[in-house]
Amino acid sequence: MFLQIFALSIFILCAQPKEENDLHVVFDKNSKQFFEKNEVSMIFFYTPQCGHCERFQPEVEKAAKQLKEEGFVFAKVDGHNYKDIAKQFEVTGYPSVFLSQDHGKKYKKFEGPRTSDSVIMWMYEQLNEGTKELKTIQQIKDKISQSQLMYLYMAQNDEDRGFRRYKDYSHTYENLEFYHTFLENAQQELGFGPTDSLVAFKKYDKSPVVYQPKQIKVADLKAFIETNWFQRLQEYNEDVAKKIFKQDRSTLILLNDETQMKDRNAHDALKSISLDHPHEDHLLFIKCSVTNQLFPELQKQIGDFTGTPALFGLQKYGVYKYKFNQAFTKQNLDQFILDFKNGKAQKHFKSQKLDNPIYSENVEILTGNSYQKIINSPEDWVVFYYNSFDSEHLTLLPEFAEIAKQLAQISKVKFAIADVTQNEFSDFSDPTDIYKIRLYKGNKNYTKFIQKVNKIQRERLINFIKEHSNHEFHDDRKGSHHDDL
Numbered sequence: 001m002f003l004q005i006f007a008l009s010i011f012i013l014c015a016q017p018k019e020e021n022d023l024h025v026v027f028d029k030n031s032k033q034f035f036e037k038n039e040v041s042m043i044f045f046y047t048p049q050c051g052h053c054e055r056f057q058p059e060v061e062k063a064a065k066q067l068k069e070e071g072f073v074f075a076k077v078d079g080h081n082y083k084d085i086a087k088q089f090e091v092t093g094y095p096s097v098f099l100s101q102d103h104g105k106k107y108k109k110f111e112g113p114r115t116s117d118s119v120i121m122w123m124y125e126q127l128n129e130g131t132k133e134l135k136t137i138q139q140i141k142d143k144i145s146q147s148q149l150m151y152l153y154m155a156q157n158d159e160d161r162g163f164r165r166y167k168d169y170s171h172t173y174e175n176l177e178f179y180h181t182f183l184e185n186a187q188q189e190l191g192f193g194p195t196d197s198l199v200a201f202k203k204y205d206k207s208p209v210v211y212q213p214k215q216i217k218v219a220d221l222k223a224f225i226e227t228n229w230f231q232r233l234q235e236y237n238e239d240v241a242k243k244i245f246k247q248d249r250s251t252l253i254l255l256n257d258e259t260q261m262k263d264r265n266a267h268d269a270l271k272s273i274s275l276d277h278p279h280e281d282h283l284l285f286i287k288c289s290v291t292n293q294l295f296p297e298l299q300k301q302i303g304d305f306t307g308t309p310a311l312f313g314l315q316k317y318g319v320y321k322y323k324f325n326q327a328f329t330k331q332n333l334d335q336f337i338l339d340f341k342n343g344k345a346q347k348h349f350k351s352q353k354l355d356n357p358i359y360s361e362n363v364e365i366l367t368g369n370s371y372q373k374i375i376n377s378p379e380d381w382v383v384f385y386y387n388s389f390d391s392e393h394l395t396l397l398p399e400f401a402e403i404a405k406q407l408a409q410i411s412k413v414k415f416a417i418a419d420v421t422q423n424e425f426s427d428f429s430d431p432t433d434i435y436k437i438r439l440y441k442g443n444k445n446y447t448k449f450i451q452k453v454n455k456i457q458r459e460r461l462i463n464f465i466k467e468h469s470n471h472e473f474h475d476d477r478k479g480s481h482h483d484d485l
Contacts, residue, residue: 022064024075027082034075035104041073042123043089043107045096047080053095055114060097062116067123099126124171131170131178137189143179144201149229150177153198154186162197162216169221176229200228227282232274233267236288236298243284245301245318251284252337255298255310258289266309266328273333283341303350303368303424312348313340321424323348350424360401362408364416368423374416375427378442380469384417385428385436392454393435399456406462411473413465437461439468 019025023044026034034041044060046053057076064074079086079094089098089107097110097119108126112118131153134140143150151170155163163180170178187194198211198221211224234240236253243249254270256263267287274285288298290308302312302321311324313336322345326332339345351368366374366383374381384400386393397417404415418425427444430436437449447468449461466473 020076021061022068022074023061024073026075026077026085028084031077031082031085035100038073039101039103040127041075041100041104042067042119043098043100044074044076045079045086045089045091045094045098046076047094048078049080050094056095059114059116060095060119063119066116066120072123099123121168121171125168128171128174131167131180134179134181135183137183137186140179140181140186140190143177147177147201148203150179150201151198151225151228152201153178153180154190154192155180155182155197156184157182165216165218165221166198169218169225173225173229176225198224200224202228202232232277233271233285233287236286236292236294238294240284240286241294241298244286244314248315248317249282249284250341251286251314251318252340253284253286253288253298253302253312253314255288255290255295255302255308255312257308258291260308263309266311269328269330269333270311273330273337277337283337301350303348311336313345315340321348321350322346347426349426350422360404362404362415363401364414366416366418366423366425368425371418371423371425375440375444375446376442377440380413380442380471381440382413382415382465383438383440384415385420385425385430385438386417387435388419388421390454396435396454396456399458403456403458403461407465407473411469412471413469439465441468441470 024034024041026043042063044057046057060074060076067074077085079091079096088104089096089100091098095114099108099110099122101107110119110122112122131151134143134152140152143152153163153166158164158167166178166180170176183189190199192199192210195212198216200209200211202209209228211221244251244253252270252274254267256267258264258267270285270287277283277285288295292298301318302314309328311328313322313324314320315322322336322340324333324336325346326336336345349368349371351370364370364374374383382404384397386397388394400415400417407413408415418428420428428436434451434454437451438446439449440446449464451457
């Protein structure tokens with residue numbers, strides 16, 4: 001039986017696609033697994049003795065590295081040794097690059113210069129529609145009035161060099177609206193100067209924003225698109241949540257009740273302030289109404305607050321929180337934003353009121369708000385940090401309470417528990433796969449109790465507390481004990 005399991009483990013490990021220079025190596029045994037996992041991927045077919053393949057591969061690897069950063073997978077297949085995979089894609093020559101879609105059921109062959117940029121642009125062209133032509137002024141005005149955000153390039157013809165770059169780059173963005181026009185009078189009819197070419201129209205911002213370079217460069221074009229692709233004050237949604245909690249975008253977020261006048265005033269004040277801040281600072285301005293279906297989840301992320309309107313600053317994937325505690329005036333908001341950017345704003349820690357999981361009079365239940373009192377206390381406190389979603393941790397709480405009860409009879413040491421999943425604590429950021437215990441001895445000084453399993457070694461923990469505490473222990477068995485550290 002052991003040999004069967006061992007053999008199966010070796011087979012599974014061997015079947016896992018490995019990476020070489022950001023290219024997944026796909027062969028017969030792992031191809032099914034690879035395509036099942038990846039709905040969209042790029043495939044580089046080569047043969048070991050092919051000189052053209054050898055010269056093309058460095059460019060493929062450059063493309064693979066960039067696409068990996070953008071969430072795409074690039075693989076390579078030795079078509080000479082794994083003919084079934086090559087046959088699946090109807091490979092007729094080497095080197096060949098294919099775009100695989102629908103888990104390998106659909107595919108298209110790359111045709112173009114053998115450079116990394118060409119491969120990347122071609123892939124995006126196949127995936128995204130890109131810019132669309134508007135042929136009348138009325139069509140342009142209709143699109144402007146209908147779109148939350150759109151980009152319009154006004155060119156003389158399709159040979160315009162800047163337009164070609166804009167067209168190529170428009171394929172790289174999936175959820176943005178790109179348009180162009182070749183109308184001679186477009187700039188004049190829309191109120192722009194003769195040199196204005198690319199414009200971002202944003203329905204709820206100071207609009208439009210004009211891009212006026214002497215020569216359009218790809219890096220500048222990318223920066224213009226990406227710094228204007230969001231409204232200044234946006235509604236909270238799943239895409240915004242991803243930017244905050246997955247992509248580390250610094251954010252100001254207003255929680256409000258649109259039925260209340262004071263909340264509407266706060267909203268208007270923040271919106272006005274947001275328009276004074278350039279997009280280049282990459283600061284998100286977000287609003288979330290209590291009627292938003294994502295509001296309850298966001299409230300859990302931020303922690304309890306005293307009501308709306310409530311304004312918070314979020315940084316480092318939402319881990320660092322700062323709370324605005326003043327009237328919603330321009331002067332106060334400007335100062336808060338400045339302090340927030342400079343890391344001087346008042347920190348806010350998630351603090352949830354919790355039910356007592358052990359019902360012990362000898363153990364205090366800490367929240368984010370009450371924690372500071374404990375760690376700044378001149379008394380000795382033993383704090384048990386646990387994950388309330390971990391059943392192993394929960395089974396240890398009664399035993400910790402028993403130790404607290406035992407030592408309460410012979411010393412002045414105090415005990416507390418801290419649920420790290422429902423609260424945030426100012427000096428605690430340890431992983432909680434295993435529970436943690438600290439003994440605080442005043443002025444934020446603490447000693448860690450070291451353990452490697454989710455079990456409480458009762459005598460060892462008691463001896464640790466006695467050894468490191470500043471208090472005396474009136475223990476009949478061992479006499480009084482005192483250590484001054």
